Structures are given as C-alpha cells and as structure tokens.
Amino acid sequence: MSVDDEQVIDVLLIEDDQETLEMYKLKLEKDGYRVHVAGDGEEGVRCATELTPDIIFLDIRLPKKDGFTVLEELRGQESTSDIPVIILSNYGEKELVDRGLKLGAMEFLVKAQTSPIVLSEGIDEWLKE
Template sequence: MAIKIVLVEDEQFLLEMYKMKFTADGYEVYTASNGVEALKVIAESKPDIVLLDLVMPKMDGYETLKHLRADAATAKLKVYLLSNLGQTGEIDRGVKEGANGYFVKSSMTPSQLSAEVKKVLGQ
C-alpha cells in the first residue's frame, strides 16, 4: 500500500515539481493550493504525512495547522512545514504550534525533499 502524502503549496510550479517527484518515488500524492482546500483534501485522503507551505492565500499554514491539531482525527498527523530560508521566526512559531518539523524549500531539490520525507517516515 502506497504512502499517502498531501502537498500544500500555492506556487503552482513548485507544487507540480514536488508532485512529479513524489509520484515517481511511489507515493500516492494529493495536492492543495491553500489551507481551506488542504483541510478538505486531508479529510478525504487521510494521508500519512502533510507538507504544508506557510504563506498561502485564503488560509495560511499556521491557521491550517491549528485546525489540524484541534481535530481528533488529524491531531497526531505528521505535518512538516515548507518554508523559505528567510523565515526562521515563522518556522519556530510553526513548530511551537505543533508542526513536527520543517523543510527549507529554497535549499532543497525535489529529490532531496523526497529523501528527507523518507527519513522522517522511517523508510
């Protein structure tokens, strides 16, 4: 059974690059481009892990994370933030609010991100 991953990213180019890499690596991939859409996709797909961008329209990553942690069905879901290098304070805030960790988008290729996800999933 394939591992399910939800990618939440408002930059379409990045979303497609990540999706292609994770699909090629055997993951069952679901996508969303904002927090509102992400909550719906997560509820329907019941993923093993979520990669969550912080800065998005409609509902940002912090608000999305709060909703996930407040819901018993998703409270223990692995959620990793996707951030840019200059957002150190934002990353710290996200981890304090319940994220399992973070990945810096600007310093990782899709292949490196996939390798890191495998590590956190214990593969």
C-alpha cells in the same frame, strides 16, 4: 520507497505555487508515492480531513487560510492530529520556524534549500518518528 513496500504512502502537498507544486509532485510520484494536492489553506484542511494522508507538506503563505492556521486546525482535529506535517516555505526566519514547530510541525524546511530529492528521501524517516 516506502515504510512498507506493499503499502502506498499518501502524501498531501498544500502549496499555491503551481511550479513548486509540480516540481515536488513529479518527483514524489516517480518515487512511488500517491500525491494529493491542495492549492489553498481551506482546500488543504478539507483534503487532510477527508483523505487522512500519511504525511503533509505545508506552505505558510497560502490563499484563504495561511499555513499556521491550517496547522492549528489539523492539530485540533482528532482525525488529523497525529499526521506528520512538514512546513515547506520560502521564508525561514527564526520566528516563523519557532512558531511552526511550536504549533506542532515536525520540521520546517526552506524551499530554496530543499530539493524534491531531499523531500522524497526524508519521507521514510519522518514517518518513523
């Protein structure tokens, strides 16, 4: 379940689509993760700064601030600069993937190819890197 079974892992999901958000949130909570959610980019930066979660899943197309702007801001703040960020997007074009990785995302996943199970099972590995 977690890197250390005695410590609950905090996950922040920054996603504006309610159905997608609920799908991933339900699976992660079922697997024992404490899940926090943000529905837009501004709220995502605020939550990340206040909570300093263990890992962040970030959509690209968000209201108020897009995911790339969010990622840049997180990387520019001392308190959030080292938090693993996994981009989770409907768009997987090479230029978007390259941009996300260049800005400091650990990985870029396409939602259509990433089930909640894959996301949940990947957390331990991403936290080890």
